[in-house]
Amino acid sequence: MSGILIYTSIIEGAVSTPTKEVSGMARAIAAKTGDSVAAALVGSEVTDLASELIASGVDQVYICDDVKLGEFCANLYLQALEVIVEKAAPRIVLIPGEATGADLAPRLAQRIKGGLVTDCIDYEISGDAVIYTKPVYGSKALARIRITTPISLVTVRPRTQEVYPPEADRSGETTRLEAALDSMAPDTTIMERMEEEVLECSLEEANVVVSGGRGLQNAEAFEQLRQLAGLLNGAVGATRVAVDQALVPPSCQIGLTGKIVAPDLYFAIGLSGASQHIAGMSGSKYIVAINSDEEAPIFDISNVGVVEDFRNVLPVLIAELKKHLSKS
Amino acid sequence: MHIVVCVKQIIDPEIPSAEFRIDFEARRAVEGQSKQVLNPYDGNALEVALQLKDRHEETNVTVMTVGPESDQKVLRHALAMGCDDAIWLKDDGFDNLDSHGTAQVLARGIQKAGLPDIVLCGRQAGDWDMGQVGLRIGEALGITCVSLAYNIEYDDGRLRLRRETDRGAEIVEAGLPLLATITNDQSNQPRYSTVKGIMAAKRKEIPIWSAQELELDRDAIEPVVVVDELVVPSYERQVMFIDGQDGSEKAIQLAEHLIKMNLFT
Numbered sequence A: 001m002s003g004i005l006i007y008t009s010i011i012e013g014a015v016s017t018p019t020k021e022v023s024g025m026a027r028a029i030a031a032k033t034g035d036s037v038a039a040a041l042v043g044s045e046v047t048d049l050a051s052e053l054i055a056s057g058v059d060q061v062y063i064c065d066d067v068k069l070g071e072f073c074a075n076l077y078l079q080a081l082e083v084i085v086e087k088a089a090p091r092i093v094l095i096p097g098e099a100t101g102a103d104l105a106p107r108l109a110q111r112i113k114g115g116l117v118t119d120c121i122d123y124e125i126s127g128d129a130v131i132y133t134k135p136v137y138g139s140k141a142l143a144r145i146r147i148t149t150p151i152s153l154v155t156v157r158p159r160t161q162e163v164y165p166p167e168a169d170r171s172g173e174t175t176r177l178e179a180a181l182d183s184m185a186p187d188t189t190i191m192e193r194m195e196e197e198v199l200e201c202s203l204e205e206a207n208v209v210v211s212g213g214r215g216l217q218n219a220e221a222f223e224q225l226r227q228l229a230g231l232l233n234g235a236v237g238a239t240r241v242a243v244d245q246a247l248v249p250p251s252c253q254i255g256l257t258g259k260i261v262a263p264d265l266y267f268a269i270g271l272s273g274a275s276q277h278i279a280g281m282s283g284s285k286y287i288v289a290i291n292s293d294e295e296a297p298i299f300d301i302s303n304v305g306v307v308e309d310f311r312n313v314l315p316v317l318i319a320e321l322k323k324h325l326s327k328s
Numbered sequence B: 001m002h003i004v005v006c007v008k009q010i011i012d013p014e015i016p017s018a019e020f021r022i023d024f025e026a027r028r029a030v031e032g033q034s035k036q037v038l039n040p041y042d043g044n045a046l047e048v049a050l051q052l053k054d055r056h057e058e059t060n061v062t063v064m065t066v067g068p069e070s071d072q073k074v075l076r077h078a079l080a081m082g083c084d085d086a087i088w089l090k091d092d093g094f095d096n097l098d099s100h101g102t103a104q105v106l107a108r109g110i111q112k113a114g115l116p117d118i119v120l121c122g123r124q125a126g127d128w129d130m131g132q133v134g135l136r137i138g139e140a141l142g143i144t145c146v147s148l149a150y151n152i153e154y155d156d157g158r159l160r161l162r163r164e165t166d167r168g169a170e171i172v173e174a175g176l177p178l179l180a181t182i183t184n185d186q187s188n189q190p191r192y193s194t195v196k197g198i199m200a201a202k203r204k205e206i207p208i209w210s211a212q213e214l215e216l217d218r219d220a221i222e223p224v225v226v227v228d229e230l231v232v233p234s235y236e237r238q239v240m241f242i243d244g245q246d247g248s249e250k251a252i253q254l255a256e257h258l259i260k261m262n263l264f265t
Helices: A017-033 A047-055 A074-088 A099-111 A219-231 A240-244 A297-301 A314-327 B040-055 B069-081 B099-113 B133-141 B195-203 B247-260
Strands: A004-007 A037-043 A060-065 A092-096 A115-120 A122-126 A129-136 A141-147 A152-156 A173-176 A188-195 A208-212 A235-238 A265-269 A286-291 A304-307 B002-006 B009-011 B021-023 B028-030 B036-038 B060-066 B085-089 B118-122 B144-155 B158-165 B168-175 B178-182 B225-231
Touching: A004 A017, A004 A074, A017 A037, A017 A092, A017 A122, A017 A152, A037 A047, A037 A074, A047 A060, A047 A173, A060 A074, A074 A099, A074 B144, A092 A099, A099 A115, A099 A152, A099 B099, A099 B133, A099 B144, A115 A129, A115 A141, A115 B099, A115 B225, A141 A152, A208 A219, A219 A235, A219 A265, A219 A314, A235 A240, A286 A297, A304 B247, A314 B247, B002 B040, B002 B099, B002 B133, B009 B069, B036 B040, B036 B069, B040 B060, B040 B069, B040 B118, B040 B144, B040 B178, B060 B069, B060 B099, B069 B085, B069 B195, B085 B099, B099 B133, B118 B133, B133 B144, B133 B178, B144 B168
Parallel strands: A004 A037, A004 A092, A037 A060, A060 A173, A092 A152, A115 A152, A208 A235, A208 A265, A265 A286, A286 A304, B002 B060, B002 B118, B060 B085, B118 B178, B144 B178
Antiparallel strands: A122 A129, A129 A141, A141 B225, A188 B168, B009 B036, B021 B028, B144 B158, B158 B168
């Protein structure tokens, strides 16, 4: 077994950015180990995407293009991936850590008898071996982990790796593979899909994020956060507690099991700063914390702190910023 | 209907970073001031199971864990919440299992108990955050898997699961038997135990199954990943506190500071 195989996640008909980041990571490993870099391209009418993968650093694309693979269905995709893995015989399989990757990786690992490290954010190379870093204990610690099986699998956290600068004239090979897709085997049917309402701007892209937590206590309080976010063309985020209390929809959750954000400006309002939340926002450039408890750990990781009940601060802050922004 | 819920006892994931301690030699967190708790997502999984039991007669919920002496506490906790039975998979050989090994042990335990209609696991454990034991069990058992579900309804031999996706949610219909990993939602916040439940849980006999009883080979549960090192990262910044007599004054100061820092472009 040799070489690195990456899994291609496709979003709205295009190769996803996390896939290109994983390709960049594969190239960086290959530069030191001499491994080849291949990609698994699975879906319906996806063959055209192969050139984009090759431009993004892939040497060889294994394509499984089948009408049955139009909608993401883990059971069918796994059957296709097994065929590709058998053909490519990689020693490392890198998977972008989006929801689809997190869904596929453990099952593929069990099927192909590989060790798996999930949510990898960094790595180092020692000889031929790769040691993967992942946050553990709610991001209070980082573990460096080695995989001892002949084939190793890794899911990679989005936005932790550099993409390979695209080269339009890069050459590579494509191989089409057929998988005997048994659509009877997975006994699941998707009945309905509910896409979250697309807000003014998405949380991950926002330059300003205004987040609330347990201290907000009711959904009305989030209205004030929305006002501040609206004023600054930002987005509203929340802690897991606020989501569990149904103050905001789950799509607002920031943290280890929510979204990972790194805006220019982050407002942490009425939230204490549990490590699981910090895991999702510690990369923010400038952090402002407003909390009535001066002992709250959020202040330790903030640039500016206001020890006060946010209800006494936000209306005036919003008014002051409005004044300033209308001037400029 | 028979439901098995797999649970894990972990060091309280809510403890503040300041109280978090690591045994660097053993490459694991030490209990110290913190306490051992039920993994929160497993609490959500138990709640989903118990809601199915509330709605459907003749539903049996069995809770299962693999782990050392102290892990019996989570089984009693689950029984007190309303589970009917508990099974403890315990063996000296189970002390240093990784996700792969844990999944093989639990899969064997589930098979020995008789393949149930539904297997539920938390989406991930709040200690190692690996998120792979549940789906590995499903694969080992060769049954349908649905990940990141938060709500399950049963009707006439079919299940309707609501699950989280990258871009929102979806409803999936599936047949039995099925394994689902459960994520948190307002609808599955774990219930409190009743006094009656706690009393009954104390008296309940919990069978213990060893590696031998599970007919498990040592080779099958050998670690496939090795932790080389565990380190504590620091996200600390030098914080500047805003002064002021009251909230309004602090708000004005804060606005001035943010404007001066040129944070709005």
